Amino acid sequence: MQRLLHWQGQTYEVQAEADEPLYAILEHLGLPAGTAILTAKADGKIHELQAPVGNHTEFHLLGWDAPEGKYVFWHSSAHILAEAILSLRPEAKPTIGPPIENGFYYDIDFGSSPISPEDFQRIEERFLELAGQPEYFVRKKVSLEQAIDYYEKQKNPYKVELIRELPPDDITFYESGGFVDLCKGPHLWHSGPIRAVKVLSLAGAYWRGDSRKPQLTRVYAISFPEKQLLDEYVAFLEEASKRDHRHLGRVLRLFSFHEEGPGFPFWHPKGMRLLNALQDWMRGKLLRRGYEEIKTPLILTQRLWEQSGHYENYRENMYFTEIDEQPYAIKPMNCPGSTIVYRTERRSYRDLPLRLFEFGLVHRHELSGVLTGLFRVRAFTQDDAHIYCTPDQIESEITDLLHLVNEVYDAFGFTQREIYLSTRPEKYIGSLELWAQAEGALAAALQSAGLSYQINPGEGAFYGPKIDFIVRDSLRRRWQLGTVQLDFSMPRRFGLEYIGPDGQPHVPVMIHRAILGSFERFIGVLLEHTGGELPLWLAPVQVKIVPVSEKYVEYAREIARDLAQRGVRWSIDESDEKLGKKIREAEQEKIPLIWVVGAQEAENRTVSIRDRLFRRRYDGIPLAQAIEETWKAVQSPS
C-alpha cells in the first residue's frame, strides 16, 4: 500500500505493509526517527512511531516544534520521572502523570517516606541515567483481570480505581525499561531524545481533585531534547521572577499587603497615581462610547442577595454584617445594584440599549490558600458594566463591545489574544430558542469583527452564553482578562422591563461585561508584562528632575511648577548625591523621563532629557519646548 509522509516541507512516497511500524519505514528512508522526529499524526490523531502504520495513508511527522511533539515528549518523560522516583522510593505509589503546558507532573502517594526539594538532584540524575539507556516504550494490551491483578500486587489502589472505570476491552500498559504504567499513550518510540530535565517543584494535590480524598504529592518537572533549551527555560523562569508584580509593587512603592488585612491591598501614593490614571482613561473611553456611570452601595440587604440568587449559590464567598438587627451583605458583584438603578425609572424601548458602568468595589471571601498578590485578592474594583437591550440588539452591542475590547488591549500592547465562546450547559434556564439566538448573535458578532475564536461547548453560565478574553504577555504567559456574559435570568428575577413599540412590557436582555476584569489584577498583569516599565501615560512619575548639585534645586522646582501646571506627574531628586547615583536611582525606579539640570541648563533655560523608552539623550532642549512636547507625549491613547 502506498503511504505519504510529510516532514519539514518534503513529501516522501513509500510502499508499506499495514503491520510495519512507522519507525521502520522512516529508518528505511533515512529520516531521523526517534531523534528529530518524535511522533506523527495520521487522520488528525497522534500516531506513535512504534505503532504499525495500519490503513493510514498519510502521515505528518512531528518534531519538538509541534505541540504534539512536546506533548508526547513530556508524557513519556512523566513515565521516566515516575520510574526514577520509584527507584529512590520503592514504596511510593504512582497515580497519574500527564504532560501540561510547560512540562509534566506525576501525582504520587509517598506514604510515610515523603520527598523534599533536596531529593531533586538525585531524581534528575537517575532520570537522565534511565533516559540515556535509552528506554523503549512498548504498548501492551491487557485484560481487565490482568490489569487489576498487576496493581493489586503493587498495592496501588489508585490505579485499580482508574482501571475499573475504563472500558474493559481497551486497557493498555506501557512498559519502558523496568517500569510498567497503565497508560493510553501516545509515547515516544524511545527515550533517546530526552536529554535534559529539571524537577521544578512539589505541591499537594488531591486524588482526582477532590478535597475529601487523600492528598498526594505532585512532582512538577520539565524536560528538553537539548541542554541549551533547559538553560533557556531556566533563564525564562528567572526573568519571570524578576518581573513578579509583588516584588515590583514593593520596590516601586505602588502597593503592599499586611497581616492586618490578608488579601486586601493597601495602595500607596504612587500606586494611586497609576490606578487613577488607568481609571480616568477607562472612564473617558466609556463615556465617549455612550456609557453612563453609576455607583451603587457596598452594603445591601441580605434579601436582595436572596432575590438575585447569590445567597443561594455564592454565600460561601460573601461577607455578612448586620444593621439595625437586620441582615446585610457586602456586595460580591455589582449587578443587583445596577438592576435597582434600571428599575428606578419606567424604561421605554427608545431608552435601549442602556449602558451603565460602575467601577465597583466588590469583596469576596476567597480561600486563604488561593490569595496571590494582586492576582487573587479579597477586595477589588471591577471595570464592570451592564448593558440592557432587546434581544435583537445583542449582536450590534456585542460587535461594539468587541471593537472596544480590541482598542483597550491594543493600548497596552496585548496584541496576542485568545477568545473563547462558551455555550449552553446541561443545566440552563430560558428557552432553547433564546439560547440559539443569543449564541448565534455572539458568534455572528465575533465573525463580523473578524476575530477567530474557539468554542467551549457547554461551558456557559446557566443563565446565558459568554465570551472570555485571554491575552498573552511579553513572556507569552496567558492571562484571562475580560468577559462578556449574556444574562436571561437576572432581568426576570428583578422584574426588569421596558415598554415596547407595541405598548406592552417586555423583559430586556442584560449583558454583563468587564474588559480589564479588575483594576487590581490588571495592574498586576501589566506590571509583569512590562517588567514595571509602564507606558508614559501611566507612569506614576513621568518626569524626574535631577539637579546636578544643590545649586540647581531652585531651577528644578521652577520646572516642577510648570510641569504640574500641565498635569505632568513629576518628582525632584533633592538628595546630596553625585549625578551618577541619582540617575541610577531614577533608572531603578523605572521613570520614563529624566531631566538633568545644571549650570548650563539653568543659564540657558534648557533641560537635558534622558529618555528611558528610546534609550536616548537630548541635551540643551529649551524648557518651553521640553514641557510642550512632554505634555503631548504623556497624553493617554484615545
Place this chain on the structure above:
RNA sequence: GCCCCCUUAGCUCAGCGGUAGAGCAACUGAUUUGUAAUCAGUAGGUCGGCGGUUCGAAUCCGUCAGGGGGCUCCA
C-alpha cells in the same frame, strides 16, 4: 480550607544548640558633584506570636498568624 515549604534590621539575605551579622536603604558629617553606586561615621532586631524540650533555643518540637508553590491541563 487542605498539602509541602518559608518567616532573622525598611529591603535582599548569611548564621542552623553556646546568647545576632553583611550589603543596600535610613540618619549625621565631609563633599557640591555632568548621565547607572563619593567617603567616613551613627543608629536600627524581645530572630513572626505563644507554648514546650534543654544548663542554654534564631537554631529542636508543638501551635497560631502571615507569605510562597500547588490542589482533575487527567490512565
